[in-house]
Amino acid sequence: MQLVATDLAFAYPGRPVLGGLDLRVSDGVRLGVVGENGSGKTTLLHLLAGRLAPAAGEVRRSGGVALVEQELDAAEEATVGDLVRATLAGLRALAAELERAAARFDHDSGDLAELSGILARAEHLAVWDADRRVDVALTRLGAVRDPARRLDTLSVGQRYRVRLACRLAERADLLLLDEPTNHLDDAAIEFLTGELVAWHGGVVIVTHDRELLDDVATAILDLDPSMDGRPVLYGQPGYLAYRFAKNQALHRWRQRYRAEQQRARVLAERLDASYEGLSDEWRPPKGSQKHRRATRARIHVKAADRLVQKLEAEAVEVPVPPLELAFPDLPAMSPGWNPAHPLVEVRSPRVLADDGGTRLDLPGTRVAVPPSGRLLVVGPNGAGKSTFLAALAGRVRLDRGVRSVVAGARLGVVAQEYRRPEPAVVGDGEEGEEGPPSAFDAYAAEALALLDRGELDPDHVVPVAALGLLSEGDLERPLAELSAGQRRRFELARALLHAPHLLVLDEPTNHLSVDLVDALTRALVVTPAAVVVATHDRRMRADLADWPVLDLS
Template sequence: MHLTTTDLAFGYPGRPVLSGMDLRVSDGVRLGVVGENGSGKSTLLGLLAGRLVPSSGEVRRTGTVALVEQELDAAAGTTVGDLVHGTLAGLRETAARLDAAAADFDHEGGDLGELADLLTRSEHLAVWDADRRVDVALTRLGAVRDLTRRLDTLSVGQRYRVRLACRLAERADLLLLDEPTNHLDDGAIEFLTGELVAWRGGVVLVTHDRELLDDVATAIVDLDPSMDGKPVLYGQPGYLAYRFAKNQALHRWRQRYRAEQQRARVLAQRLDASYEGLSDEWRPPKGSEKHRRATRARIHVKAADRLVQKLEAEAVEVPVPPLELAFPDLPAMSPGWSPGDPLVELRSPRVVAADGGVRLDLPGTRVAVPPSGRLLVVGPNGTGKSTFLAALAGRAALDRGARTLTEGARLGVVTQESRAPASGGPDDARTGFEAYAAEALELLERGELDPDHVVPVAALGLLSEDDLDRPLTELSAGQRRRFELARALLHAPHLLLLDEPTNHLSVDLVDELTRALLVTPAAVVVATHDRRMRADLADWPVLELG
């Protein structure tokens, strides 16, 4: 398998997304793709898969290609079995071609090379083991195995795991993965890691999972703008090596930018001083000849112009460095509260779903989160982590147990699946600024917002003003995730409840967010499958479910 791109570019009307992409992926190469939300990571996968047509440049590939996108749009009535049978049909077709070629082979004058190629291909795809391989992948990834289940009855994560299992079983020559660990627990990630390391073809994976990059990637390409405006390929494997190299580059960039800004200020000051001299310093005494005054004026203007040309020649155009997270100073308490009283408390919670299934059951368990408290919630998929956070937030009705919230306590909540605007919904045509203002008004009406402590969205460093001026439906999944985090911070909450906060976020932002959570005065509860984040928060109290 070989994949190459030459000067690849893509953009939407008035908004370039990618440019100058030169990549080469051959068998055994596992290329990690990182970058800020909206930098074009998913777009790049679409170009590599042939789903999108480049604005310029070209993509050349040989062999089969399999793409696993973040979200699977399932046609009405499509079942798990339809995906599985589609996977097996291609593998069985290869096996049937081999059987037919072997049965009809002319041992005297037949083309042995063609038969050998078919046999090699069949062995590579392990076509005789396809049924077992699909079943193993579904099981190890924690995917739904009931072939009659309709995909539109499954959550985003459940649909993703079914699609991923099928794609892994197909053994395509080029595997393209978009955030593959977003919906996987530790056991599933371990299985995926093993599959990718053993992959015979090429792999391109977009991911924010720093541990996965360490374990799998043979190289990392960063789509964030660099000082010269081009993507950067980091050829040394390992996330820490990439992080060190990028931090050094960002440090040089910001130093250079500050120096050029200072140079621009000096230029402006010198110009002002020079041209002020045209009316003051150069003026000869009264009674002087007019031609002498005009000559001195011309000389002074030429001197000022030469100075401008010199300074402009020395100046270097340095683009603005990327945004940095400016996490707000959140409150730990409000006046009149007792430090010993918990902000929120749950006792023996039990939550039952509409279909009668038990989503959470913790008999005899008391969980209390004090001011500035910390709690890390862990456990495999399906053990109730999201339901537990929803119960803490008061968004899941308890069938047993009790929840107590300190009066006046403000909660900032980020759910696992962001409130992406649905077609025709109230946020459908709203820009980020408009949706943020609407959220503020809703909180104010509910008495959950102190007008003196509103956190401005543009000051957070999560989204640029240009992005905030765009309708939410035009934002990428990662940009919408950033907006959800901003919404949670809007009213300066006393308690942050974060369900899988690293999903869809760039590795840079995940690092910055982790550092902010370690030091914020507000209380924080995090449920996460991100192994590096769990290691960073290892000294927090842990609630292990399941």
């Protein structure tokens, strides 16, 4: 057994995250962890790794633990070689320990069991093959291999691939992965899948990748709220089996909630009618039968109280079901536009990098997106998908080529990298005291910025609370306190704020829960607005397979 968690609970100040969680992960178990953004998936990994102390319960671990987080903060001056050496330090130390033990071993009086234990551990981790494994993993994951390359010069995705390659080569007894496919292309995902299926220890994977769950997970743990308030373990492998079982549970939950809400309304109406009768309906004429009047009052009060007790005893407190995406009805075009004219068009785009290299070069290529048009952009990492979307959205300067856009066209953009909000403005236009803006503040600041640029029609503002992406409690919290997935939800809400005619989405499934990915995919298929998507998500690409495709391979 590699890991046992018993009655695990954790809470941030004023906000409980996990409670009543029991978990067992042994060799050969590959547990997929899913749940809505903010449900505690990353927190759970930190608890299992020992990075956080639980508020209640305990975690027992045996063997080595390796955690690969979504984001890697690069220390100043740290290089790829530094990260490789730090990650493999334990394996090198074990190899050195074995050499020392073998060198000083006395065949007459030495402890053979001790030497055999060290040798078995070294063979189990294949310490002599570690450098080759790192090199193979870096290559297969498309990561930077130059050991002198500074980590702070790499993108978030490039740093992630370097860290993932190191952790795979480390061969820990328990591997904890947080959204491992976010920054991987198809070839890299294929390599990762093979490594996980053949993993000698236990694996816990937080992921939104439905295909990865199908290919790898032996069971799925759902941290979403359930009707009894506890996480649910779905022991049958396969995403579709999980999806069916959860949909059935949600259907029962919503039915029960509606029934209890109706019961509560009936109770309130009966109580109103009962107590109203105390003052009017039963009262005999004044001046007659005084004692009878008092007796009937007591009887009526007791009857009303018994009714209250009966209805309250029959009532069951059912928590509010989880939020559902309420995708807005977006416009296809504005009055007076010619439907035959594209909303946006680029011809022969070329974008150069700061170092003089080429980020994107499509000579002789014309891409036009008409009203209600669709476009799926595919290609491996480094092919220029993000740069192309940025060029289409007018967010990068073209070093060659032409971009044209219909006057008045509104574009909603979700970039792959997180965009920090503009400072919130309060009062009479004066900048407020320094402090982290809430999500509500940031949304309002975005609306004001769009209004100043003439990109917002006040009659078509999409309220953030109406989208079902974030709860009111989350919207009142500073953005910095939201999880990566909740910030991603906010980015999607911000793109929808001004009811865009065109949505440009770069890896829209990154950091989102599988439930939201399913709902978002369905919404993108039917929305009247034009949509351009670049995604590595294999299931989403299959769902959008009938869209026109721009392949940048």
